[in-house]
Amino acid sequence: MNNTPHPPRLPRLIEVRKNVLKRNDLLARKLRDRFRAASVFVASLVSSPGAGKTAFLEKTLTALRAQCRVAALVGDLATDNDAARLARAEVPVRQITTGTVCHLEAEMVERALDGWNLDELDCLFIENVGNLVCPSSYDLGEEMRLVLMSVTEGEDKPLKYPTIFNTADVAIITKIDLAAAVEFDLKSARRNIQSVRPGMRVFELSAKTGEGMDEWLRLLQSRL
């Protein structure tokens, strides 16, 4: 160990980071192969804290459970509140508690799946820790990554957090029932999303009122 006040920091950090990401990519690839072999469609959700991932997921799980076998993994630093909320959808749910780790990794997903028979599942959702930065670097073996942003966060989030929008496949604008109250400019939000990720599919919805959920469920069903 180098104990001088200014150790040459960046080269070592980059090397370790490369190793961590490489290892995660290898594990994610294995997971993806397992999911495909078992014909499980896997979607992950990323967003800021409080953007409405759990409410959106609860509505989605409730709508899907009559048609297919669905389950969810949900990540948080602390508490199993989200697993308890999602259990109301009456599908299998497991909480991943990360402690101080600011994102999910493929290894955590693999461990959380322990004991579940993937052949008995059609669809799995993975809710990441609330964080618009760090989860972008970690492949979880998912088929589709959803990035959620709520109207209360403002229209500029895609410009300020471009990497996470770039690594996602679908954008969901949530809490659309509050759009007028916060003077949300939908046109500008859509323009910002497209400038970061041209051609990205965007849904506007409210898990509270149900507005827009049908269109999202139609896309999901076309992929199942």
Added chain:
Amino acid sequence: MNNTPHPPRLPRLIEVRKNVLKRNDLLARKLRDRFRAASVFVASLVSSPGAGKTAFLEKTLTALRAQCRVAALVGDLATDNDAARLARAEVPVRQITTGTVCHLEAEMVERALDGWNLDELDCLFIENVGNLVCPSSYDLGEEMRLVLMSVTEGEDKPLKYPTIFNTADVAIITKIDLAAAVEFDLKSARRNIQSVRPGMRVFELSAKTGEGMDEWLRLLQSRL
């Protein structure tokens, strides 16, 4: 470099992380000494993306500028939108663009101060990158750390992100004008904050309507 699929990852990560944090702590201590020597009161702001840090800061800077010499540094991964917004308060503002780094570090603050004479300042605000996890580990040399959470994020955020609440001195509940619309339970939010950080001072306010700003400004003025 170890190219096996499973390099022994944790020990090296912990070692590098320790070095990074140690170096940051040393730099933050130097910064704190500089701020004290120049009698500059420094407050930093952390929150989720879109919790309203910039709106709150703009109102605070505008209220303060008649009474004292105030300035701000503002961090984001990309864009200088926030510096442009804060410039409307007509005080010196500098943007720190972190690229892919999910938090500010003492070194970034030090670099951003280059060319500013601290003896000509009474108060400095540092707005961190929107992230409720990673900024908690990085001391920036500030005297007071504010953690903001908006009513639209839900009451459970202190329980889910305990470390950031634990490292902060004051909690600000923002967008209080939307509390009824999102059925925010203030009592439960306050209870959650106190369970994570007993005795923490909590303000409820709206930068939009101005509600609650006076009480916050009174605390700030008592510290200047």
